[in-house]
Amino acid sequence: MTGRDALPDVARAMVLRGPGALELAELPLPQLTEDDALLRVEICGLCGTDYEQFDGKVQSNEYYKPFPSVPGHEPLGLIAAIGSRAAERWAVDVGDRVAVRSSYGCGRCAACLDFDPARCPTRGGTYGFTHVDTAPGLWGAFSEYMYLHPLSVVRKLDPHIPASLAVMFNPLAAGLSWGASVPGTGPADKVVIMGPGQRGLCSLVAALDAGASQVIVTGLGSDQHKLELASELGANHTIVVDGIDPTDQVLELTSGGASVVIDTTPFFEGAFKQAVGMCARRGRIVLAGLKGAGVSAELVPDEIVYKELSVRGVLSMPLPDFHRACELIETGRYPLERLHTHSFPLAQAEQAIATLAGRTGDRAIHVAIEPWSG
Numbered sequence: 001m002t003g004r005d006a007l008p009d010v011a012r013a014m015v016l017r018g019p020g021a022l023e024l025a026e027l028p029l030p031q032l033t034e035d036d037a038l039l040r041v042e043i044c045g046l047c048g049t050d051y052e053q054f055d056g057k058v059q060s061n062e063y064y065k066p067f068p069s070v071p072g073h074e075p076l077g078l079i080a081a082i083g084s085r086a087a088e089r090w091a092v093d094v095g096d097r098v099a100v101r102s103s104y105g106c107g108r109c110a111a112c113l114d115f116d117p118a119r120c121p122t123r124g125g126t127y128g129f130t131h132v133d134t135a136p137g138l139w140g141a142f143s144e145y146m147y148l149h150p151l152s153v154v155r156k157l158d159p160h161i162p163a164s165l166a167v168m169f170n171p172l173a174a175g176l177s178w179g180a181s182v183p184g185t186g187p188a189d190k191v192v193i194m195g196p197g198q199r200g201l202c203s204l205v206a207a208l209d210a211g212a213s214q215v216i217v218t219g220l221g222s223d224q225h226k227l228e229l230a231s232e233l234g235a236n237h238t239i240v241v242d243g244i245d246p247t248d249q250v251l252e253l254t255s256g257g258a259s260v261v262i263d264t265t266p267f268f269e270g271a272f273k274q275a276v277g278m279c280a281r282r283g284r285i286v287l288a289g290l291k292g293a294g295v296s297a298e299l300v301p302d303e304i305v306y307k308e309l310s311v312r313g314v315l316s317m318p319l320p321d322f323h324r325a326c327e328l329i330e331t332g333r334y335p336l337e338r339l340h341t342h343s344f345p346l347a348q349a350e351q352a353i354a355t356l357a358g359r360t361g362d363r364a365i366h367v368a369i370e371p372w373s374g
């Protein structure tokens with residue numbers, strides 16, 4: 001093993017004890033073996049899952065233990081120490097900058113390639129959602145250091161790229177999956193993206209990168225800054241949907257309907273009906289926004305039949321899109337750092353969550369925690 005000597009004995013980390021109960025703690029650094037490693041967390045991206053976890057809305061199961069835990073599941077950092085077998089298996093060494101996948105499993109079986117760790121024969125878990133009492137405790141990236149399980153999936157990332165751009169590997173992987181690889185987007189496609197959040201905007205970039213001939217992004221008036229960024233990134237049209245059903249406008253702008261509709265709106269129950277209405281014949285719908293239990297979304301089966309639509313739900317993204325996201329970031333082709341609006345030091349993790357959730361009045365798009373700042 002290399003790199004251990006210069007490290008402190010403890011790491012400062014935020015521990016989520018229960019809903020809304022986030023506190024700063026010091027946790028001991030793990031004793032490593034030849035098969036695992038320690039990450040010095042450089043930056044950790046936040047997404048909707050972080051505030052759902054904070055609010056106590058993420059259900060606990062075999063792979064998700066929302067608390068007590070060290071949250072943070074979108075880490076980018078430097079290898080601080082690593083066992084010799086892990087170094088060989090991951091082809092990384094001390095000092096390398098790596099992006100880390102949220103879930104740890106084997107990363108090689110069919111289930112892991114599908115991003116379905118529940119089916120992975122070796123089993124695994126999720127960073128940010130592993131019980132803090134499960135040794136060695138540092139299972140999340142709201143921390144100065146994070147433990148890297150032997151079955152982690154890591155990829156080296158160019159150390160010269162600004163952290164605010166490099167950290168986009170996670171939402172961009174989702175965008176590449178939902179906006180391009182899942183619906184098979186290509187040059188003939190007219191694409192509608194419902195919701196201009198970080199994943200909606202990354203779906204826009206993915207659709208454009210796949211050559212889509214037209215991309216329309218919808219959002220609320222309170223999303224105006226996100227819709228403006230969508231236009232700057234290359235969206236052909238944006239539609240403000242407060243109080244209106246944008247279906248007719250989409251049909252007109254697309255001269256008869258979209259071939260791909262991606263719904264990223266959280267808890268908007270009318271989304272599915274609108275998505276079906278916006279589609280041209282044989283359109284493909286990607287459903288990426290959860291609507292919550294008890295929401296009675298109006299189903300439109302006959303229209304799906306008449307139009308011969310394909311409907312696909314997506315929860316996360318397969319491994320190839322994680323690698324493609326890192327590659328696309330390294331090309332510098334898209335100014336994805338424009339999505340990053342806020343960084344917070346570790347002790348302000350709660351404010352970071354509130355900012356992303358829109359509870360502070362800030363015009364946030366992408367928010368991250370930089371544990372060594374401040």
Ligand SMILES: [Zn+2]
Pocket residue numbers: 046047048049050073074170
């Ligand atoms: Zn996330």
Ligand SMILES: [Zn+2]
Pocket residue numbers: 105106107108109110111112120121122
């Ligand atoms: Zn596996």
